[in-house]
Amino acid sequence: MAVESAKGGPRVTLRDWARYRFDRSLARSTGTLMGWLVITCLAVVVPVSLLLVWTDSGSPTSLSGRLIAAWRISAETLRLGAATGTPLRMVLSAVLGLVALLCVSTLVGVITTGLAERMAELSRGRSTVLEQGHVLVLGWSDQVTTVVGELIAAQAPRRPRAIVLLAGRDKVEMEEALTARAGPAARARVICRSGPASDPDVLALVSPRSASTVVVLPSAEPTADAEVLRTLLALRAVLGEDTDGPPVLAAVRDDRYRAPARLAAGPHGTVLEADTVTARLIAQCVGRPGLSLVLRDLLDFEGDEFHLADAAAFHHGPFGSTLLGHPNSCVVGLLTPEGRTLLNPPADTVVLPGSRLIVLARDDDSTRVEDCRHLVDASAIVAVRPEPAGPTRLLLLGWNRRAPLVLEQLRSTARPGSVVDVVADSAVPGPRQAEGGVPAGSDVHFRSAPLSRPEILLDLDLGPYDGVVVLGPDRGDGPDHPDDWTLVALLAVRLLEQRTGRETRVVTELVDDRNRPLAPVNNRSDVIVSGMLVGLLMAQIAQNRHLAPVFEELFSAEGNNVCLRPADAYIHPGAEATFADVVAAARDRGECAIGYRRRDITRTGAGDHGIRLNPPKAERRVWYAEDQVVVVATDHLLPAAEPLPDFTQLPAPGAGLSLPINTRTAQPPQPPTHPKDQP
Numbered sequence: 001m002a003v004e005s006a007k008g009g010p011r012v013t014l015r016d017w018a019r020y021r022f023d024r025s026l027a028r029s030t031g032t033l034m035g036w037l038v039i040t041c042l043a044v045v046v047p048v049s050l051l052l053v054w055t056d057s058g059s060p061t062s063l064s065g066r067l068i069a070a071w072r073i074s075a076e077t078l079r080l081g082a083a084t085g086t087p088l089r090m091v092l093s094a095v096l097g098l099v100a101l102l103c104v105s106t107l108v109g110v111i112t113t114g115l116a117e118r119m120a121e122l123s124r125g126r127s128t129v130l131e132q133g134h135v136l137v138l139g140w141s142d143q144v145t146t147v148v149g150e151l152i153a154a155q156a157p158r159r160p161r162a163i164v165l166l167a168g169r170d171k172v173e174m175e176e177a178l179t180a181r182a183g184p185a186a187r188a189r190v191i192c193r194s195g196p197a198s199d200p201d202v203l204a205l206v207s208p209r210s211a212s213t214v215v216v217l218p219s220a221e222p223t224a225d226a227e228v229l230r231t232l233l234a235l236r237a238v239l240g241e242d243t244d245g246p247p248v249l250a251a252v253r254d255d256r257y258r259a260p261a262r263l264a265a266g267p268h269g270t271v272l273e274a275d276t277v278t279a280r281l282i283a284q285c286v287g288r289p290g291l292s293l294v295l296r297d298l299l300d301f302e303g304d305e306f307h308l309a310d311a312a313a314f315h316h317g318p319f320g321s322t323l324l325g326h327p328n329s330c331v332v333g334l335l336t337p338e339g340r341t342l343l344n345p346p347a348d349t350v351v352l353p354g355s356r357l358i359v360l361a362r363d364d365d366s367t368r369v370e371d372c373r374h375l376v377d378a379s380a381i382v383a384v385r386p387e388p389a390g391p392t393r394l395l396l397l398g399w400n401r402r403a404p405l406v407l408e409q410l411r412s413t414a415r416p417g418s419v420v421d422v423v424a425d426s427a428v429p430g431p432r433q434a435e436g437g438v439p440a441g442s443d444v445h446f447r448s449a450p451l452s453r454p455e456i457l458l459d460l461d462l463g464p465y466d467g468v469v470v471l472g473p474d475r476g477d478g479p480d481h482p483d484d485w486t487l488v489a490l491l492a493v494r495l496l497e498q499r500t501g502r503e504t505r506v507v508t509e510l511v512d513d514r515n516r517p518l519a520p521v522n523n524r525s526d527v528i529v530s531g532m533l534v535g536l537l538m539a540q541i542a543q544n545r546h547l548a549p550v551f552e553e554l555f556s557a558e559g560n561n562v563c564l565r566p567a568d569a570y571i572h573p574g575a576e577a578t579f580a581d582v583v584a585a586a587r588d589r590g591e592c593a594i595g596y597r598r599r600d601i602t603r604t605g606a607g608d609h610g611i612r613l614n615p616p617k618a619e620r621r622v623w624y625a626e627d628q629v630v631v632v633a634t635d636h637l638l639p640a641a642e643p644l645p646d647f648t649q650l651p652a653p654g655a656g657l658s659l660p661i662n663t664r665t666a667q668p669p670q671p672p673t674h675p676k677d678q679p
Helices: 014-026 030-054 063-078 087-124 144-153 171-182 200-206 224-239 255-265 274-286 291-299 403-413 454-458 482-500 513-518 530-543 545-554 579-588
Strands: 135-138 163-167 190-194 213-216 248-252 269-273 305-310 330-335 341-343 356-361 393-397 419-424 444-448 467-470 505-510 526-529 560-566 576-578 592-597 611-613 620-622 628-634 657-659
Touching: 014 030, 030 063, 135 144, 144 163, 144 171, 144 530, 163 171, 163 200, 171 190, 200 224, 213 224, 213 530, 224 248, 224 255, 248 255, 248 530, 255 269, 269 274, 269 530, 274 291, 274 403, 274 467, 274 505, 274 526, 274 530, 291 305, 291 526, 291 530, 291 560, 291 611, 305 330, 305 545, 330 545, 341 545, 393 403, 403 419, 454 482, 467 482, 482 505, 482 513, 505 513, 513 526, 526 530, 530 545, 545 560, 576 579, 579 592, 579 628
Parallel strands: 135 163, 135 213, 163 190, 213 248, 248 269, 393 419, 393 467, 419 444, 467 505, 505 526
Antiparallel strands: 305 356, 330 341, 330 356, 330 592, 444 657, 560 628, 576 620, 592 611, 592 628
8 A cells, every 4th residue: 555645755655654653653762662562572472372272282171261371371471470360469460570570671781781881991991901011002103013013023932921002092993903014913912902191090001110111102193292201201100209110212203302201201211213213224225225124134023133142251352352252143242331332342342341242143042152263264355445435426305304314314424525416395394595695515405396296207317316315295294195205206216217227226215114015116225114113123122221222323323333335345256255254354344244135136035135144154155246244334434514504494496505414513403394393
């Protein structure tokens, strides 16, 4: 049956009309809903009970007997009691059954609601953590999956420690993200809790006082550094004046927050400048192709990493004797009895009692002492000769908040006469032209160009340049992901290489490690995933905070760094020699050899890129001029005295500015003022 709707609308069936009326009645009140439930139960239970009685051959023959039997079945089904007799007795029995049913239903509802609320609270991650010796990670950032994954990899199989993560995100989302990016926590337990880490009441739920280490990560928001500072202050409020609290490791982006963060972190705190570390890595990789792969292998926990070893066998002896005193580990420095870290000290430095060796080894208990001097063949070692060092010309494409820091690092490592050309969009901040015109002898040139247009990139002339540095925009400066423009720029550079038939050394920064395989670069180039390398560094320091000075010097512009040097500077090309020969040759040059990179990169596994760190001293192979030796060494550069530019003002669009880069004595420039960089 169907009825015509008003004003010629669609025909409404009786079924639709009945469903509409039923839905409206249900929406009125809870009492209406209960009435419909009673009617539905009676409409089903009573007829079925009557049918059971009338079809039972053993049921009473009289009508009253059958009705009583039907009542008993219906009452038992509805839990209303089965008393029989006078009508008053049956009514009272039904009333008692209804009361009992109401009480039981209410009790079940209360229990169900309480369990549901408790499960919802647990799913929100607001319960207390009762752990001892756990690693506490506060905050969510691009580095969190790397830090957690490396901490899991560093766990001892027999003594796994819990990793507790507290961040202002949904607990389930955090667990899914960690599982997808960091893999299953096979050797450790990851406990996620949701809430603001800067709230002392929430922070107290994750038991920071009993933690072995506290790691504070900066987010990707513009106010990340201020949030890190608030988190450190909240941690201080929870711990109080307890001097035996856990060591704290934090990272900030802006150096303006470094000093306050160090004060808030306390005497056991270590504060890293993430942007400065990234800028140093970019500058170091410019002149050392393949260095990013070495550093990535050096910082993760899958292979060999830095440890502290006993130096009792070398007390009162020279440091140089320790380099050939370990067959399965590479010595790179000393930890003095006073706690000072000496990285690659002079070979005649005396190893005092109480000192410990800084070694590159598989784990902290695998280092053994054995004299390896018998493995050295002096005839295979090349005599020490000065390395030619000439000026370089670099091209920097793009601009972000780390660009001034990259330029500063390039200034401090550049050879005399080097030149850096900066090409960036006209809208980005640049240096201010000094009063009285451009200073003479300038080595940095700024030029504005719409780099978002691919045809502009394809018009670049890469012929005069020894290398290209590509910096993507900051996150949030546009609708696209920062890596999108970077990949387009790398593709344009690769097309220019094919057009000219000349490979260009490219150093680029990516935000997401999943985009690393997509980067169209040659074997002489480096792709730096800034978040991953900073996360690896934080995981290493979190495992052993005594190594913080080691990494601080390795990634600084001055002092000792990880370098890649041609193998023919150590071993005669084509000669068969042991790695002990390489160590001895590096020692004669004031360096510590820790590995090598093979020339036949294409024939090695996809994961090692030809890099082998900490090979056995007895390993023997044929060395070629195209091989590279990985050493911890100092680049001896000549300082200059030109002043540094002021990066706090905006140049006129399209203005070409020139500024010096060769100086190591002036103060570093300030990052460009930008609304997103303000706390």
